[in-house]
Amino acid sequence: MGAKHSNIKEDHTKFPFWCGYLPDADALELLKNKNEFILRCLENDSLSLTLYGGPEKATGQKSTEPTSKELVEFYWCTKQAIILKGDCDRLESPILRPHWLLSSAKVWFGDKLGEGAYGVVYKGELLDGGTVIDVAIKQLVGKDMKKEQIANLWSEARIMTALRNEHVIRFYGIVNDSKVKNILFGGGYTPKGKVLKWVPFRPFSIVLEYINGKSVDNFLKEEGSDSDDKMRTKIILGAARGMKYLHSQNPPFLHLDLATRNLLINWTARSKTINNMLVKVADFGLSKRGQKHTIDVDQPTNLRWLDPDSFRSKSVDKLTDVYAFGITLFEVFSRPYEFPYAKWSGQKVYEQVINVPKSKRKRLNTPDGMPVAIVGLMKECMKFDEDRDKRPSFEQIEKFVDNLYRKM
Numbered sequence: 001m002g003a004k005h006s007n008i009k010e011d012h013t014k015f016p017f018w019c020g021y022l023p024d025a026d027a028l029e030l031l032k033n034k035n036e037f038i039l040r041c042l043e044n045d046s047l048s049l050t051l052y053g054g055p056e057k058a059t060g061q062k063s064t065e066p067t068s069k070e071l072v073e074f075y076w077c078t079k080q081a082i083i084l085k086g087d088c089d090r091l092e093s094p095i096l097r098p099h100w101l102l103s104s105a106k107v108w109f110g111d112k113l114g115e116g117a118y119g120v121v122y123k124g125e126l127l128d129g130g131t132v133i134d135v136a137i138k139q140l141v142g143k144d145m146k147k148e149q150i151a152n153l154w155s156e157a158r159i160m161t162a163l164r165n166e167h168v169i170r171f172y173g174i175v176n177d178s179k180v181k182n183i184l185f186g187g188g189y190t191p192k193g194k195v196l197k198w199v200p201f202r203p204f205s206i207v208l209e210y211i212n213g214k215s216v217d218n219f220l221k222e223e224g225s226d227s228d229d230k231m232r233t234k235i236i237l238g239a240a241r242g243m244k245y246l247h248s249q250n251p252p253f254l255h256l257d258l259a260t261r262n263l264l265i266n267w268t269a270r271s272k273t274i275n276n277m278l279v280k281v282a283d284f285g286l287s288k289r290g291q292k293h294t295i296d297v298d299q300p301t302n303l304r305w306l307d308p309d310s311f312r313s314k315s316v317d318k319l320t321d322v323y324a325f326g327i328t329l330f331e332v333f334s335r336p337y338e339f340p341y342a343k344w345s346g347q348k349v350y351e352q353v354i355n356v357p358k359s360k361r362k363r364l365n366t367p368d369g370m371p372v373a374i375v376g377l378m379k380e381c382m383k384f385d386e387d388r389d390k391r392p393s394f395e396q397i398e399k400f401v402d403n404l405y406r407k408m
Contacts, residue, residue, distance in 0.1 A: 012047060013177070015039055017094035019101055020176035021204070023154050035092035041176075043147075051091065100161050100173035102126070102207055107175055109137060126172055126207055134210040135172060152285055153204050159253060159284045160206075167242035169264060169282040170209035211280065213265035213272075220260065220337040229371055230408040231274050232332050236374075237401045238279025239263050239328065244394040246281070247318050254293065256316055257286040258324040259305050260331040292317045303349045304340040308361065309388050311354050322391045326381030327364065333374055334367040358385045373404055 012018055019030070022040040030038060031052035042048050106127040113121045113136060124137045153174070160171030213219065216235055220227065239258070246253040255262075262283040269276040294315050295301075307323035310316050327340050341349050341364065352362040361384065366375045377400060383391050392400070 012039060015094075016096050019097050020103075022101070022176065023151075026154065026158065030095050030098065033093065036095050037091050037093070038095050038097075049091075100157070100171070102173040102175045104175050104177045107135075107137065107205070107207060123210060124207075128172065136208045136210045137175075138206040138208060139204075150204060153206065156284045156287070157206055159287045159289060162249070163246075163253070165242065165245040166278065167238050167280055168245060169211065169280045172207040172209070175205040175207065208282075209280075211264045211266045211282075213267050215261050216263040216265060216279065217260035217331065217337065219265055220332065220334075224335065224337050229333075230405070231277070233371075233374075233401065233405045233408060234274055234277055235263070235265075235279050235332055236329060237398070237405050238277075239281060239325070240394055240398040240401050242279070242281035243321060243325065244398045247321070247394050249289075251290045252318060253284075254288050254290070254316060254318065255281065255284065255286075255321050255324075256288060257283060257302065257305075258321055259302065259328055263328070288316070303346055303354055306354060308354050308356075309384060318393070319388060319391050322381050322394065322397070325394075325397065326378045329370075329374055329378040329381070330364055330367060333370040335369055338367065340364060371404075373400075377401070 013020075017038050019027075019038045019040045021042075022030075022038070027038060027040060027050050030036075031050065034052060037049065037051040040048050040050055108125040110123040110125070113123050115121065119139050122137045122139070124135050125132050126135045157171070157174045163171060214222070243255065243258065246255060258281070262281065264280045264282045266278045266280060267276050268278055292315055295310070297311055297314055305324045305327045307316075307320045310320045310323075330340055331337065341353070344352070352360075353364075356362075364382070366378055370378070377392075377397070380390070380392055381397070
């Protein structure tokens with residue numbers, strides 16, 4: 001089998017086991033059996049031939065220049081022993097590039113949709129199998145990407161590869177061909193015939209489902225006057241269903257940044273009616289997987305949605321998300337839309353709500369006009385201290401809100 005590959009002339013990116021830039025943690029996830037291997041790029045832009053030598057040897061790698069592929073061809077085609085960390089192994093089983101590691105050649109950039117501290121989001125197109133679909137492309141900003149930014153992006157991608165639910169934004173993959181900067185990518189025509197602007201291509205772009213609506217906070221700010229209790233209840237029902245799905249996985253996914261800004265509205269038909277509204281949970285940049293995780297309380301965080309008990313214990317769990325859902329209820333049912341603790345600075349929220357003895361802790365008042373049933377739910381979700389464990393699960397929340405919505 002090796003002989004027919006001995007005269008391969010394409011560059012290394014043409015190998016079916018070329019995985020682009022891939023962190024060590026993700027490489028280890030791909031390599032499960034002895035002598036399985038991949039070719040990937042490291043942070044210094046060198047190539048890494050990464051081989052799994054078995055559980056007793058862990059994983060070894062051999063690096064080469066980015067322009068050279070002879071090393072890979074020689075060892076793969078001849079099956080001669082390769083020295084990795086003092087051991088002799090052979091390249092026997094190439095692991096093909098996973099579907100979610102996307103080639104930049106399959107992604108087209110369009111107009112900018114928005115930007116923030118995290119980066120820039122573009123509308124674009126993705127060649128998915130034989131179909132071209134509309135997508136949103138989330139890129140990091142700045143010419144130089146910090147290690148923390150890269151790690152956060154890959155952490156988000158790692159979380160999202162496992163998620164499949166209509167109330168959770170769909171993840172198509174991450175563009176990771178190389179770390180070369182200042183390449184112009186795009187321009188000309190897309191497969192659908194639309195003219196695209198030239199934009200600077202930077203790698204490590206997350207490709208997501210395109211949402212044709214707005215985030216819930218912007219929807220409420222701009223169109224809230226036309227939104228009755230039933231539509232607002234439909235919004236929180238979609239959020240509850242998405243969170244129920246995340247928490248039902250084994251191990252569960254903790255979102256840890258639940259708020260109306262991270263809930264997106266997609267319209268399933270041209271008519272923007274309540275029956276055509278589909279709410280999706282988005283933005284998994286802070287998410288973690290597992291029952292419980294420790295947190296660094298000295299790191300910047302969204303204090304207005306933060307569970308005070310999680311702050312004190314320096315740990316997060318499912319109930320942390322439930323508390324944030326209680327704050328989200330306040331946002332959804334405020335008329336007009338109001339930021340939680342809108343008249344307070346972040347420092348005052350910290351002093352009056354987060355880092356304060358329970359006897360002096362200020363509670364978020366329920367907004368005027370909130371339905372009585374939602375008032376009760378909000379209070380249940382935001383129980384403190386010794387009552388924290390009495391907060392409802394998202395399974396209970398979804399059932400309660402679903403029954404409420406059906407009666408409207």
